[in-house]
Structure formats: structure tokens, C-alpha cells
Amino acid sequence: MTTTLPIRRALLSVSDKSGIVELATALAANGVDLISTGGTAKTLRDAGLPVRDISDVTGFPEMMDGRVKTLHPKVHGGLLAVRDDAAHAASMEEHGIGAIDLVVVNLYPFQQTVAKGAGRDEVVENIDIGGPSMVRSAAKNHAYVAIVTDPADYPLVISGETTLADRKRLAAKAFALTAEYDAAIASWFAFADQGLTFPDTLPFVLKRAGPELRYGENPHQHAAFYAAAGTQARGIGQARQVQGKALSYNNYNDADAALELVSEFRDGDPACVIVKHANPCGVATGATLTEAYRAAFACDTVSAFGGIIAVNRPLDRATAEAITGIFTEVVVAPDADEEAIALFAAKKNLRLLLTGELPDPARAGLTAKTIAGGWLVQSRDAGRIGLSDLKVVTQRQPTEQELADCLFAWTVAKHVKSNAIVYAKDGATAGVGAGQMNRLESARIAAWKAKDAADKAGWDAPRTIGSAVASDAFFPFADGLLAAVEAGATAVIQPGGSIRDADVIAAADEAGLAMIFTGMRHFRH
Known part of the structure; x- marks a missing residue:
């Protein structure tokens, strides 16, 4: 099979018409027979280019508001025929099907229609059917047909011939496009239209943003950054x-x-x-x-x-x-x-x-992580507490400053790997204990780090003296709380909910602490 093939017949049907006139002009200059549809055909004729309507090829008019125009054997036969297969060639001859060597298609703007907040009828009407069908047919038969779905790739076909290497690359890009397009449609139906949180199939497509990274967590690992296709989110990746x-x-x-x-x-x-x-x-x-x-x-x-x-x-x-x-x-x-x-x-x-505007910490969404054999998917930890959610469970009420420091420490603890203990004073962390297998060790490590910081700074005492301490989950025993007392904390904020809450509250009362229950846990693994 010859790897470089001439383009004798091209079908052009695009919603994004940027660059299409220039491409068609070059193809026509190389003797390519141009076929087109609807608005694309009008654009080419207005530019003075010779173009045949798709209805001239199929023998049927475009109908049903353009919903039916390319779904025809004379189109898909011309795309799918194996050119050097005798039976295929005979079928083309018998039914008057002409080969199509190039398809230039971009799809109805479904994602953009959703993004602008269009109504349901308009969204559904922007689900392209004929376009993806032509894209898939041409991409499957890339041994003979070039499929272009991105104006950036017009230079690859502008000469009037294509190489097999380019056709393979264009086919891969085309299938990635239809996968992304179908995932966007499935996502809209599942989340926006049906209101599901965890559909049976979770459709999402990731697109690599930039070159591969130098390596992963370690030099022997490979890595790349991918962004969710069509996302409007702003973050580090953007x-x-x-x-x-x-x-x-x-x-x-x-x-x-x-x-x-x-x-x-x-x-x-x-x-x-x-x-x-x-x-x-x-x-x-x-x-x-x-x-x-x-x-x-x-x-x-x-x-x-x-x-x-x-x-x-x-x-x-x-x-x-x-x-x-x-x-x-x-x-x-x-x-x-x-x-x-x-x-x-x-x-x-x-x-x-x-970054521009910072992300909304209360935004909705899903997070995912891989495990052996699958994915774990959950809603984001967007949980927040207000003053009305707090319950003081000790005899002593927190002072205004202790309350402020408790809320500050609680906010930080939400972002510390469990088990998490955070000491805070005057709007600043005094010590952070993260990722330990038990809460007592986290409390001790955070206190030790605070003492070490004080020694290095030449302070008279660590900033845990008179601090508030936050725990991302309840204290299962009083020992973790007593470690905080030993470090000098005077107020505690924690979710509560342990079967030994009474013992922990009693220990806090004996030490003269003020303790607040939030009723919300913030594990982070």
C-alpha cells in the first residue's frame, strides 16, 4: 500500500469556519473536488470557490432542519471503502459511490452551548450526530482517508496529498475528539439533566497540558499533567x-x-x-x-x-x-x-x-484517586462551620480570642494529613502535627515543633502557651488532649462523637480548658 496518497475528493463541513476558505482555496488549486454542506458550502461559494452540495452526491436534500444530510451510504461508503479490496470496489461501482479522500469536520459546539447556560432544547439540538459519524468512519479507514478535526492541522493536507503517518496521527486525534465529545454529552445528561451524583458510568476525559514532566514523585517514575477536558475551573494547572x-x-x-x-x-x-x-x-x-x-x-x-x-x-x-x-x-x-x-x-x-481569582473553597465537585483495580470517587470536602454550629461542652466558655484561634486552627487542620493536630495563637500556627498513626503522637510532634521554633527564634516560651488546638477528628482518649494541655493550650476545637467524649470533657474541665465540638470531621489522606 502506498503511504502517500493524493486527495482527489474532499468533504468539508465545519461549524468553526476559521481557515476553511484558505484551505479550500489551496485544495481547489490542486484540482480537488470539493463537497460541502449548509453554511460551509455557502461560505465557500461566497469566496468564489467551486463546491458541490452534499445533496448532489446523495441524491437526497438536506432535511429535518439539517439533522439529516450526511447519514447516507454514498457518504459513508465513500469513506469506509477499502480501496484495494475488489469486493468493496465492485460495490462502489454498482451503487455509484465515489471515494472521499479527505474529511474536514468540526462538531456542533455542545460544550460551549452548555457553558453559556442555554436551555435544555438548545443543548440537545447542539448534539452533533452526522459529524461524529463521519469523523469515526474516516478515522477508521485512515489507511486511505485523512480526517481533520482541528484547524491547526490544515497545513498537513493543504498540499493536496497526505502521508500514512499523518493520517494515523489525525485519526488518533479524531477518536480522542469524539471520546471527549461523547463524554461531555454523557456528563451533561448525568449531572445537569438527571441530577445524579454518582452515575453508573462516570464519563470524563483528561487532556495533557504541556510536555511530559521530568519525572514523577521519584526519578524512576514517569509523569504528566492532565486537565479535565472542557473544564471552566481555575487552579494550579491554569x-x-x-x-x-x-x-x-x-x-x-x-x-x-x-x-x-x-x-x-x-x-x-x-x-x-x-x-x-x-x-x-x-x-x-x-x-x-x-x-x-x-x-x-x-x-x-x-x-x-x-x-x-x-x-x-x-x-x-x-x-x-x-x-x-x-x-x-x-x-x-x-x-x-x-x-x-x-x-x-x-x-x-x-x-x-x-492564578487570578482564587478558587471558592466551598465549591462543589468530585475528587478521585486510584487504588488497585479501580478508582475511589467522592464529593469534595467543602464542609464549613459557622458560629451557630459550635457547641461548647466544657464548664468554661472560650474567650473571644480563643474562639478566633480555634476557628483558625480548625481551618488549617482541614488541610493537614490525618491524624492532624494544629496549635494556633493570634492568627498564626504555633505547631503542626501531621500524618501520624495516632493522635497522641501528632499532638506531641506539633508541641515539639513549636518548642523547637521558639528555641531557634530565642523566644522565652513556645507559642503553644495560651494557644488553641484543633483536631481533625475526635480524641478517642483523653491522652491526646492532655498532651495539648502539657504544651500550654487553653482551648480545644474538635468534632466530638467518641464513645469516650465524657472522659475527654472531664479531663478538659479538670485542666480548666474551654472545648468546642463542631460535629464535623476533616480526615485527609
């Missing part, structure tokens, strides 16, 4: 990278963790989050971003080295100067002024990501 090396797998993961946490403070005071290995090692609010950064950094100056920093306000020069005092992998911000950008430019390896 951020503008102003400078620095390409993001690594771990950079993406850690920067996402930092962005998710700092977004909890998007409508509050200036806030800064420092993340290391997907866990926050310092979080603080302040009167300015610089104050917030310094307070967050003070929580754990060791772990902050080589960390990921996220802020909830546009970066200014003063904050940029403070950040560049140590080595930092990635800085994430909604925006940055020219002075901050210029200052960061001197740190060529530092990645600066500007």
Missing part, C-alpha cells in the same frame, strides 16, 4: 507561570495543597501558607502580607526551606523581599506588582505562579 523552571510532579501536588488552603482565607485578612510535602508547615494572617509571611515562616523555619508559598493577595515588593530570604521552590499568588516580579526574576529557579 495558573500563569511568570518565571522559573518547569513545574515538577511534586511541585504541582504541593502548590495545589497550598492554593487550596490559602483559598480558605480569600475573603479575609492578608494570609500566607507555607507547604512542604503537601502539608502546611506554617500558616498565618496579618495586617499585611509581609507580616503574614513572617508569622507563617516563624512556625517552622526548617521545613520552610525549599517549600511552597501561597498568599491570598497580590504580591508586593516587601513580601517578595522577605520570601527571597530563603530558598523557595514555588510562590503562588492571585497577582504580583512589577516590583515583586522584578525582584523574583533574580531567582531564576523560583517558579512564580499567578
Whole structure:
């Protein structure tokens, strides 16, 4: 079989008409017979190009408001026929079917119609039937037919001939397009139209965004970043990278963790989050971003080295100067002024990501992770508590400052790997205990880190003295709470719900603590 084939007959039917006149002009100049439909045919005729209507080929008029025009044996026979198969050739001769060597199609704008909030009838009307059918027929028979679904690929066929390598690549791209298109339709029916949360089939398509990453979590692993096709979401994957090396797998993961946490403070005071290995090692609010950064950094100056920093306000020069005092992998911000950008430019390896508006922490959606043999899918942890949700269970009520610190610590604990314990004071973390197999050890580690930070800073005492402590899940025994008492905490916020709640409350009362139950757990694995 010859790998390079001439284009003698082309069928052009596009909703996106950018570049179609230029392509058709070049094809016509190379002697290609042009066939077209509806609006595309009119566009080509208006440009003075010779074009035949699809109805001239099929012998049937376009009908039913254009719903039926290309679904015909003279179209699909011309696409699917194996050219060097004698039986196929005989069928073409017998039924007057002419071969079609090139199909240029892009589909009805279904995703765009949904995105603009169209009504149900308009959405359904924008489900393309004939287009995907032609795309699949041409792609299946790529040994003889070229299928172009993207104007960016017009240069591959503009010469009037195609190579087998190009036809294979175009076919693969075409099947990916129909898969994405069908997934979008199935998703709309399942979620928007039927109101399902977990349909029997979960349709989603991921598109690689950029080249493969240098490696995965470890150098012997391969990795790439994919974004959900057609998504309107904004996140790390859509951020503008102003400078620095390409993001690594771990950079993406850690920067996402930092962005998710700092977004909890998007409508509050200036806030800064420092993340290391997907866990926050310092979080603080302040009167300015610089104050917030310094307070967050003070929580754990060791772990902050080589960390990921996220802020909830546009970066200014003063904050940029403070950040560049140590080595930092990635800085994430909604925006940055020219002075901050210029200052960061001197740190060529530092990645600066500007996200625009921060994500809504209460947004709906699904999260997924792979396990052996399948996927676990759940709704996002968008759970939030207000003052009316809190229940004080101790004899002592929290002071206004303790209450504020409890809520701050609770917000941070939601983003710490379980088991999670967070001490906070005056709007800043004092110590973070993450990922331990029991809650007692998390409490002890967080207290030890706070003492270590105090020793390094030359403070008289760790900031756990007079702090509030948050636990992402209930204290199953009083020992974890007593460790917090030993560290100097005076207020506790936790979900409650243990069979030993009474013992824990009694221990809190004996120690003179104020303790709040939220009724909500925030495990994070």
C-alpha cells in the first residue's frame, strides 16, 4: 500500500469556519473536488470557490432542519471503502459511490452551548450526530482517508496529498475528539439533566497540558499533567507561570495543597501558607502580607526551606523581599506588582505562579484517586462551620480570642494529613502535627515543633502557651488532649462523637480548658 496518497475528493463541513476558505482555496488549486454542506458550502461559494452540495452526491436534500444530510451510504461508503479490496470496489461501482479522500469536520459546539447556560432544547439540538459519524468512519479507514478535526492541522493536507503517518496521527486525534465529545454529552445528561451524583458510568476525559514532566514523585517514575477536558475551573494547572523552571510532579501536588488552603482565607485578612510535602508547615494572617509571611515562616523555619508559598493577595515588593530570604521552590499568588516580579526574576529557579481569582473553597465537585483495580470517587470536602454550629461542652466558655484561634486552627487542620493536630495563637500556627498513626503522637510532634521554633527564634516560651488546638477528628482518649494541655493550650476545637467524649470533657474541665465540638470531621489522606 502506498503511504502517500493524493486527495482527489474532499468533504468539508465545519461549524468553526476559521481557515476553511484558505484551505479550500489551496485544495481547489490542486484540482480537488470539493463537497460541502449548509453554511460551509455557502461560505465557500461566497469566496468564489467551486463546491458541490452534499445533496448532489446523495441524491437526497438536506432535511429535518439539517439533522439529516450526511447519514447516507454514498457518504459513508465513500469513506469506509477499502480501496484495494475488489469486493468493496465492485460495490462502489454498482451503487455509484465515489471515494472521499479527505474529511474536514468540526462538531456542533455542545460544550460551549452548555457553558453559556442555554436551555435544555438548545443543548440537545447542539448534539452533533452526522459529524461524529463521519469523523469515526474516516478515522477508521485512515489507511486511505485523512480526517481533520482541528484547524491547526490544515497545513498537513493543504498540499493536496497526505502521508500514512499523518493520517494515523489525525485519526488518533479524531477518536480522542469524539471520546471527549461523547463524554461531555454523557456528563451533561448525568449531572445537569438527571441530577445524579454518582452515575453508573462516570464519563470524563483528561487532556495533557504541556510536555511530559521530568519525572514523577521519584526519578524512576514517569509523569504528566492532565486537565479535565472542557473544564471552566481555575487552579494550579491554569495558573500563569511568570518565571522559573518547569513545574515538577511534586511541585504541582504541593502548590495545589497550598492554593487550596490559602483559598480558605480569600475573603479575609492578608494570609500566607507555607507547604512542604503537601502539608502546611506554617500558616498565618496579618495586617499585611509581609507580616503574614513572617508569622507563617516563624512556625517552622526548617521545613520552610525549599517549600511552597501561597498568599491570598497580590504580591508586593516587601513580601517578595522577605520570601527571597530563603530558598523557595514555588510562590503562588492571585497577582504580583512589577516590583515583586522584578525582584523574583533574580531567582531564576523560583517558579512564580499567578492564578487570578482564587478558587471558592466551598465549591462543589468530585475528587478521585486510584487504588488497585479501580478508582475511589467522592464529593469534595467543602464542609464549613459557622458560629451557630459550635457547641461548647466544657464548664468554661472560650474567650473571644480563643474562639478566633480555634476557628483558625480548625481551618488549617482541614488541610493537614490525618491524624492532624494544629496549635494556633493570634492568627498564626504555633505547631503542626501531621500524618501520624495516632493522635497522641501528632499532638506531641506539633508541641515539639513549636518548642523547637521558639528555641531557634530565642523566644522565652513556645507559642503553644495560651494557644488553641484543633483536631481533625475526635480524641478517642483523653491522652491526646492532655498532651495539648502539657504544651500550654487553653482551648480545644474538635468534632466530638467518641464513645469516650465524657472522659475527654472531664479531663478538659479538670485542666480548666474551654472545648468546642463542631460535629464535623476533616480526615485527609
